[in-house]
Amino acid sequence: MNHWFKKRRLLLFTPLFLILALVVACGGTAAEPATVPQESGATEAAPAAESQSATEAAPAAESQSATEPAPAPVSAATAMPQPTAEAPPAMAVEAKVDRLRIAFTPPPAETNLPWTGARSLLTQLSPMIETLLDIDPETGAYIPMLATRWEMASDGKSWTVDLREDVAFHFDTGTFSAEDVVHTRSILGPQEGNLNTFRNVWANTVETVDVVDDHRVVFSLSKPDPNLDFFLSLSGDLAMLSKVQWDQEGQEGMEERLIGTGPYQYLEREVGQSIVYERVPYEHWRVPTPDFREMEQVFAPESATRLAMLLTKEAHMAELPRDLLAQAQSEGMAISQSGLGAILTFMVLGGQYYTAGDEAYDPSVPYSAPGEEGRLIRQAMNKAIDRDEINEFIFREGGSPMLVHGYHPSLPGWNPEWETRWDDEYGYDPEAARELLAQAGYPDGFDMKMFGAHTLPGVPELPDIAEAVSIYWTEIGIDVEIVSLEFSAVRPLYRTKQFQGHAAPFRTVRRPIQEQVRIFNATEAGVVHQYESDSLQANWEKLTETLDAAERDRLIRAIGDEKFDNFEGVPLLWIFFQLAIDPDVIAEYKFPGTAASNFSHLETIKAVPQ
């Protein structure tokens, strides 16, 4: 007996785990029903049905061609007063669930203080807060919210805004008035430790906010700005805060419980887990009675966890990468998509601080070398990228080309020449890329680093993009080491110009080009410092001084030409925000995608009636 055991023991231990594991795994696959989501959608043999659904889910509005229909621009050259759009009161339906649960990636910071981080943290506050202007979920046009009318003076240096009356703050803390606007701007602007992206606007561009009466204010600017409506809208971060709360409770009170004017009010927060709201106990002026009594945003870092939550009804809506969206779809979930192709995806090539005298500039980094050498290398890095492949296999055909960072045919300053020059100068050609590298003096390539582990709202695929790009660059001899850092750790590096020699996948949202250029290209007022030069800075400064539409268009185009000609980064694709929703619970969710909170208008989600 013992002898028999000895003979068999060789088979027992070492291969046992492997065999059992493989049998279980293979068996699991074989047992999958035919409706299992199609990972092979990623291959050339994608079935027609999958392709069709992907195509249908991606409107062609953000087309490359300037002649094709495009989404409405988010900002007009001059702001026009808008009529008050009072929606007829809608009756709430009896939803199937009391509490709507939404699974999101964790925000950059979990806080009730809107000024302490990137604008995307506003997603967690979205149902509770309101701004002066709303955004139409389908067209992107500005429509009234807490402002009923707004008008720019002819010199562009002041904006008069009429405020809605009888809007209540939560928890019986009074009604909204001009003092609250002044108070909110004072918090978002000059305050030390303020990290919000638009701090420069509230601290410097806006010099004063003067109260005309309880329901009229005037924003006085240091420079003419035809885009102030952008900052006053949901795209900005001027979410109206209660002065009464600040006076009575201070910042500690806000940290404890934020008071806003939105259709939902704060209920509770569990840091690292979730934030919960309840609908206000009165008829809200904009959404009289939201369909769901409570709403909860659950923060789950793992995509697989969010998918599991959705499929097991633990959540009714979930932010998922496109791969898993397809799987959710095949399991009976529906896709909700932003009204606009609002997301720009691109690779930042850090350290191009070409402005004369910039001490942060490091000419030894190959791709940011001065003059033609750096330009050729950046062109090589662009020509190494197969954007069609990324679009097809990572975004499932959901993207459209972005030729210059931030520029779109529907926005001012578009140069049609970029389209004709694109293939020659940026088109995928690894052989030409290698030749360009050799021409620049790097026939064997070089080593560089990339921050590529972070995700940002709307594009959970950023790490996939980073790795795909690193493979493309490896093909032409550029060896990339991917550094794993959370976005909260990456952000201070680019803000303080410590990004030399590092690339990073990025996403930002559609906004006026003057503002886009400020954030990514301006020297002092800038935030990301992607590519800076004296000529670009001069053009941008001229742009901030003029209201003449033709001149603005010329300047914006000149800036775009410089960005295009110098390969300032690696522009990739315009894409849409997408979410998976449970059609048994949610009937409709419309959002524009251009709001600061990305997933805005959560309070308007329509429930499936019981």
Added chain:
Amino acid sequence: MANVALPQQLPEIEAPRGWQVISQVRRLPVVPILILLVVLVLPAIFADQLAPHDPLKGSLRNRLQPPAWTQAEVVNGVEVKPGGSWNHILGTDKQGRDMLSRIIHGARISLTVSLIAVFIAGLIGTTLGLMAGYYGGWVDHLVMRIVDIGLSIPAILLALVLVSAIGASFGTVIIVIGGIFWSRYARMVRGDTLSIKSQDFVSRARVAGASNRRIMVRHIFPNVANTVIVLGTLEIGQVILLEATLSFLGAGIPRPTPAWGLMVSDGRELIVNAWWVAMFPGVAILLTVLSLNLFGDWVRDRLDPKLQNV
């Protein structure tokens, strides 16, 4: 006084079933263990020759191809799920890179990290353990208190903190793991040194005028070397696990280097549809650590004199 008949032969007491199994495992012949090691170690050494593809290169067009033996799924004449290809025997990952090639090169990473880290830990730990045991006094107190502190902090937590502070890289991971594991060597060597230094041959060496360093290196170290070797062999598996864990958590070997832990991490979100991405590197870790542990047991049985008569 009653006569008590003594049994002629004591009845054989049968060990519990679990013990029998453990006992059998512990006595496994070294040959299959070595075979496993060779199957894993040889690919690591000759990765460039054996890997069918470049582990860093891939194509999104080939992403998530299943293993070669997987049949295509066809519904109503339409292929809804492609079959595998012998060009990629173990399939491909999300970036279209060949899984087999990445696992082969991953073996090289894991074994390199573990061997160097264990060597560093052994060097530091043995040196300090010898000094603590030989000199005693404040040296002993100082070293042992540091050892106590080191052993009281969870290794994975300490490694995460250190890697986060220094920054993840191949070198950092080796140094951090080596810096964590040395305390185990120090404690073992110090204990052996304490007993050896009181033996006659050490006293005679001292009387003969040998310096302290010579006594430690030439007379005591050879007698603790077995302990160090046994511990080192047993710890290689633990180091591989720690490295894989760090990589899984994003604090280990940086991408796109094909580290097993990273590969498992990449595959966890695909486990339902592309099980092979996480499964195969996981199995590689399992087999390696299991075989190394068995090999370590065998080495201990052979080298530890206390076990020779058992």
